[in-house]
Amino acid sequence: MAAVLRFFDAIGRRTARGFDEWGFGASLLAESIVWVFIGRFYRQPVRFTHTFAEMMRFGIAALPISMLLAATIGLMLAIQSLYSLGLFGAQNFAYIGIALSVTREFSPLIMGILIAGRSGSAIAARLATMTINQEVDALQVMGINPVRFLVAPMLIALVVMLPCLAMLANLISIGAAALYVSASLDKSIGSYIYDTLQILKADDVWHGIIKSSFFGLLIGLIGVMNGASVTGGAEGVGRVTTRAVVQAITAIVVSDMVIGYLSTH
Amino acid sequence: MALAAQEPETIWKPTIEELENRPVVIEVDHLDWSFGSRQVLFDVSMKVHEGEIMVIMGGSGSGKTTLLRHLVGLMPPVGDKIKLLGQDIGHLKPMKKLELRRKIGVAFQFGALFSSMNVAENVKLPLRELAHLDEKTMDIMARLKLEVVNMSGFGNLMPAELSGGMVKRASIARAIVMDPKLVFLDEPSSGLDPIVSSALDDLILRLREAMGISVVVVTHDVESAFKIGDRITVLDRGHILACERPDQIRVNPNERVQNLINRRSEHVEVDPEEYLRRLAGD
Numbered sequence: 001m002a003a004v005l006r007f008f009d010a011i012g013r014r015t016a017r018g019f020d021e022w023g024f025g026a027s028l029l030a031e032s033i034v035w036v037f038i039g040r041f042y043r044q045p046v047r048f049t050h051t052f053a054e055m056m057r058f059g060i061a062a063l064p065i066s067m068l069l070a071a072t073i074g075l076m077l078a079i080q081s082l083y084s085l086g087l088f089g090a091q092n093f094a095y096i097g098i099a100l101s102v103t104r105e106f107s108p109l110i111m112g113i114l115i116a117g118r119s120g121s122a123i124a125a126r127l128a129t130m131t132i133n134q135e136v137d138a139l140q141v142m143g144i145n146p147v148r149f150l151v152a153p154m155l156i157a158l159v160v161m162l163p164c165l166a167m168l169a170n171l172i173s174i175g176a177a178a179l180y181v182s183a184s185l186d187k188s189i190g191s192y193i194y195d196t197l198q199i200l201k202a203d204d205v206w207h208g209i210i211k212s213s214f215f216g217l218l219i220g221l222i223g224v225m226n227g228a229s230v231t232g233g234a235e236g237v238g239r240v241t242t243r244a245v246v247q248a249i250t251a252i253v254v255s256d257m258v259i260g261y262l263s264t265h
Numbered sequence: 266m267a268l269a270a271q272e273p274e275t276i277w278k279p280t281i282e283e284l285e286n287r288p289v290v291i292e293v294d295h296l297d298w299s300f301g302s303r304q305v306l307f308d309v310s311m312k313v314h315e316g317e318i319m320v321i322m323g324g325s326g327s328g329k330t331t332l333l334r335h336l337v338g339l340m341p342p343v344g345d346k347i348k349l350l351g352q353d354i355g356h357l358k359p360m361k362k363l364e365l366r367r368k369i370g371v372a373f374q375f376g377a378l379f380s381s382m383n384v385a386e387n388v389k390l391p392l393r394e395l396a397h398l399d400e401k402t403m404d405i406m407a408r409l410k411l412e413v414v415n416m417s418g419f420g421n422l423m424p425a426e427l428s429g430g431m432v433k434r435a436s437i438a439r440a441i442v443m444d445p446k447l448v449f450l451d452e453p454s455s456g457l458d459p460i461v462s463s464a465l466d467d468l469i470l471r472l473r474e475a476m477g478i479s480v481v482v483v484t485h486d487v488e489s490a491f492k493i494g495d496r497i498t499v500l501d502r503g504h505i506l507a508c509e510r511p512d513q514i515r516v517n518p519n520e521r522v523q524n525l526i527n528r529r530s531e532h533v534e535v536d537p538e539e540y541l542r543r544l545a546g547d
Contacts, residue, residue: 043397138377141337142391143366
């Protein structure tokens with residue numbers, strides 16, 4: 001009996017903690033939005049220089065690895081599409097699946113997972129270290145709102161840069177797929193690109209862009225929530241960093257599935 | 266000339282009578298505080314006057330850091346209990362609280378310098394974010410404050426490149442850069458050798474003399490407390506045991522006060538049966 005009670009007690013505590021964390025995340029988001037719009041009126045704007053620095057860190061610095069991944073995804077899709085469609089003699093239609101899956105699914109998802117691992121962990125580790133070193137307390141006592149100073153620039157940077165990376169990944173993936181397919185089917189690259197542009201609609205591209213922005217927001221909020229809730233010194237920093245990456249990737253994959261379902265029904 | 270470099274015998278100290286005729290800048294009124302079921306502050310009351318150096322002294326776990334965090338507004342507000350510069354911080358609206366915070370400076374125990382910025386940028390941060398001055402003016406003000414704490418020439422160093430004493434001084438420079446009326450120092454001498462610690466004490470006295478600020482120092486360093494404090498508040502297990510001048514503290518009859526200032530460990534009577542029960546986990 002005691003074990004059953006302990007089991008339900010643990011579930012109850014975890015559920016309450018989950019609600020508490022998401023409440024905290026929602027309040028961070030609301031406060032960030034408020035500072036973006038009203039900060040200037042109180043002469044406490046969200047600094048463009050900070051936001052730009054975060055954009056460089058989260059977006060530009062991630063370009064080489066993200067483009068390498070995008071090219072690999074494009075090639076992989078082309079290889080699999082030609083193989084599977086070849087079973088029905090339909091290789092010529094490979095461009096349809098590649099174009100739609102890259103723009104609607106693979107670019108946002110892969111870039112989201114990459115940035116969750118690369119920047120989500122960095123955000124959690126930075127915030128956690130700053131919390132432990134009392135740097136966040138120092139901001140508060142100076143009268144500098146930590147959400148305006150630290151959180152809002154990171155969220156803006158992720159919401160802006162992740163769609164940019166996804167857009168670029170669309171181009172690189174489709175380009176890489178075009179190279180492989182044209183070489184395999186003796187078809188010109190120009191013709192492949194023309195067919196791809198014929199099949200793609202603006203909605204498909206927007207779907208990927210909006211989804212990437214949402215993933216950027218999730219990565220930022222989860223990183224900040226975990227970083228700010230650190231306890232227990234260096235070990236705690238490691239723990240919240242791992243937790244932030246796992247939670248961000250899970251949130252991205254689950255929300256991707258939900259958005260995918262809702263947008264096609 | 267750097268204040269820290271001046272001769273200590275010229276340091277001025279006001280008398281208690283002089284201080285008590287000045288306005289009260291900090292007032293704590295019967296403050297209680299608990300973390301869950303564990304009460305850490307019991308009916309704490311104190312007053313700090315303008316230009317006074319108040320030392321809050323106590324051993325580990327005495328509640329002094331919790332009291333400091335209340336004073337600087339890092340704990341959830343408690344209504345009608347704490348007044349800073351005449352304003353009840355428990356009832357202040359967020360923007361008023363921000364304004365009040367600009368009038369106080371805090372130097373944390375481990376400096377809390379931003380590791381991504383150099384020393385000069387750390388000192389300039391409050392000016393950049395709150396004062397909206399041009400870059401040149403900020404540079405001059407930051408250099409001035411670094412000069413005050415004898416850190417001129419170190420502005421380009423990163424916090425990781427500084428010694429413990431330099432981190433504390435840079436942190437004090439950042440705390441005073443907005444010319445605050447109140448400065449809070451958390452364990453300024455912890456982790457420092459006696460010479461650096463003594464120089465830091467002199468710096469605190471000089472700062473009060475030069476800027477007329479009120480200073481609250483939280484420390485467990487008895488020597489430092491007696492050197493700089495106009496009055497010393499002794500906290501023990503969340504209770505204020507004494508709040509007196511250093512010479513009065515020296516002769517205070519309370520055994521726990523004497524234990525603390527003479528660094529004597531507490532003699533605890535243990536009932537053998539109770540001890541065995543505790544070991545057995547009963």
